[in-house]
Amino acid sequence: MFTKLLVRRKMLPVAASRGFFSVTAAMAGPKSAAPEQVPTEKAPLGDAPHSVVYTKGGDKGKSSLFTGERRKKSDCVFEALGVIDELSSHIGLARAMLRDMAKEASGEVMLTGYLEEIQQELMNAGTVVATPLANSDNEVMRSVIDKYTFPEKTKEMEGLIDKIDARLVPLRVFILPGGGNVASAQLHVCRTTCRRAERRMVEVSGMYGEQYTDHLRQATVYVNRLSDFFFVAARSVAEEDIVRN
Secondary structure, eight states: OHHHHHHHHHHSOHHHHTTOOOOOBOOOSOTTSOGGGSOOOBOOGGGSOOOSSOOSTTTTSEEEOTTSOEEETTSHHHHHHHHHHHHHHHHHHHHHHHHHHTTTOHHHHHHHHHHHHHHHHHHHHHHHHTOOOTTOOOHHHHHHHTTOOHHHHHHHHHHHHHHHHHHSOOOOSOOOTTSSOHHHHHHHHHHHHHHHHHHHHHHHHHHHGGGSOTHHHHHHHHHHHHHHHHHHHHHHHHHHHHHHO
16 A cells, blocks of 8 residues: 555545545436436446545555565565555644644744654655565665665664753653653654664565665664654653743
8 A cells, every 4th residue: 555655645636646536417307307206326436437545456465565576465565565554643632732832932833844854764764665676676765765865864763862861861761652732642653653664674685685775774874863753752742831820
């Protein structure tokens, strides 16, 4: 499903990508008929254009990588893609929570914007996982992935982690998620899901490492650092809430 979503974002118009369609009601009977006699049933759904939400290509338990290779959905590559997708969904929920808090503090506004950038970068990481290019002559996908800048993004994140951590009260005890507000707790969910995504990516590297370029290692390092970011971000949001209250 993750690979299908990536392709559709580039190829489909907005309305089609959201699966919207309309059904026109069929009106029958003579014009002089009484209002209560006008049929209300709609046109058969068979007359509607085919939805792009489903392809039926995975009904037999297999799906495709960006190289065109078909594998079982239980393959560790699809497990990694699934967790990356899950992580992005959790980040989306954190963004929604922080937007509600943003009226009270500018820090949440800045964090919300950065979380969106992270979601975009996770899409890139998913593309790397879905594209084992080491033994492929797919120059189109190679040119796309070669533009990714995971080392630079990792370095940028390290600077942000240091900046946030410098403002926090020194940590002397273990953190229990949920001790602050709901947004802080959700960022801890992002942290733990991120750790799982990293483990799944490491598994892909161990199983198929020779099939990938160095971009997989770079993306895995980025995800590793990302979990550290979620830790300090969760603490920061909790502490700012305590100060306000």
